[in-house]
Amino acid sequence: MYQFELSKWNSAQAFQRENRFKIRVWLFIITICCCVYTPLTLINYASGLYVICAFNVAFIVSLLTTGTFVYLTKEEPPALVVLITLVTLVFSATIPIYFMGITGALWCHPIIAAVFFVLPWRVAFFTNTAIFSFACAFCIMVLEPKLSIRIITSLVATYLLVGFFSARIRRIQRQLREASNVDPMTGAYNRRLLPDMLQDSFSKLKYDQESSVIAVFDLDYFKHINDNRGHAAGDLAIIEMVEEIKSNTRNVDNVYRLGGDEILLHLRDIGEAEGYRLVSKLVVILGNNEVIGTSSSAGLASLSSDINGVDEWLHRADVALYKAKEYGRNRVVAWRPELESMTLQ
Structure with missing residues (x-):
């Protein structure tokens, strides 16, 4: 798992290679999201689902803005741009449930999994909590009770299982990083940091x-x-x-x-x-x-x-x-x- 920590960009010359790798990962994520969302946006527009289409466009535009900033400045994106991107992600992932029913709910599962593995833990937690809450609310509003319970149960399972395993992997990664940065004999930091x-x-x-x-x-x-x-x-x-x-x-x-x-x-x-x-x-x-x-x-x-x-x-x-x-x-x-x-x- 690659943990894309937005707040931990390295600035030293010795770590420029790692910075370039982080930028490539960020741009790769943006490219994949745009490739997935663009055809869906066109389909929604052709189907007359203009509200869904609007949120998808807003998400794509915010992603492209973030990618352009990262590529040109080689720095972490501004907090406001990241916040707008996450808000549009939450609504583009959940609004389809209200208009499309169970078909719109299917996308919540992979989005929740991707958020847990890509974003920093706290950001992922709040983002996925928002996605889960809105998804449950829309399911209750538009789906029949039995189907709504099934969808909500699957969302709970996805949320808890993926969240648990991503947290465990992050903890192991953190322990490995700490071990690699400390001299085993003295407990002092080594030259790497x-x-x-x-x-x-x-x-x-x-x-x-x-x-x-x-x-x-x-x-x-x-x-x-x-x-x-x-x-x-x-x-x-x-x-x-x-x-x-x-x-x-x-x-x-x-x-x-x-x-x-x-x-x-x-x-x-x-x-x-x-x-x-x-x-x-x-x-x-x-x-x-x-x-x-x-x-x-x-x-x-x-x-x-x-x-x-x-x-x-x-x-x-x-x-x-x-x-x-x-x-x-x-x-x-x-x-x-x-x-x-x-x-x-």
Whole structure:
């Protein structure tokens, strides 16, 4: 099942391929709906069912508007356009029951199933609840009682069964995504999420003037721990390092394991001066931890308007970490332009 989450568009360069896939899926859905609804609309028009035809046309126009917006802007469609599309979908799926009886009710079942599997769960729930409610009301109004009960019972079965299985599949997908985004040894996020998370900070700096800081930590003489105390002790030192960083930072801050003993801390909505004080405090805490058994160094880089993308931001933190090691370890170095020329020499 492909879960088309309208509210979760990725903006980082590393995820542009996934964005293109989501756009293709969205356009494919629009194409299928238009191909199905267009001949039905023509048939309804020829049969004199102008009310049904009007709702079908409204649904097709809203779909095409949404598709054009997505294709041209490569962004999620506006909430108002999505709302209009869903409202027209509800009535185009249920109004035929009033005018056509049982023949019009047949389309409700595949539409309910498609909505559950295509749209986000909350949107699908409210949309299908509306479709189910209107369909039941029209069935009671125009069908004889025994036939009405049969149709309503089949709609209940479709609603509950498809809703249950789509919810279970979504839950499994969510668990798999969470497992793929977390380092199994430390519980920190892995590199997979990092580009998109950092890109989000670029957007907040642009629109909300929210500053952010990243700091890359590295244990000093980590190789000595593995050589003298064994790899189990090295793993334990990394686990303890992540735990100390997590417990001494805020819930809005994120911790990532880049590889080995290299840990990245993403501090949100914080300036460089405050970020430097916090990272310096963490270096002291890590150095005093007996389980870790060694000091650490950190390179810090704050987000600014002159940074051209996530890669350059990470590069600045790496350069600062390199200089912290060069200056004697067990310290924090914040990136400055002059560090680049000193590194190149």
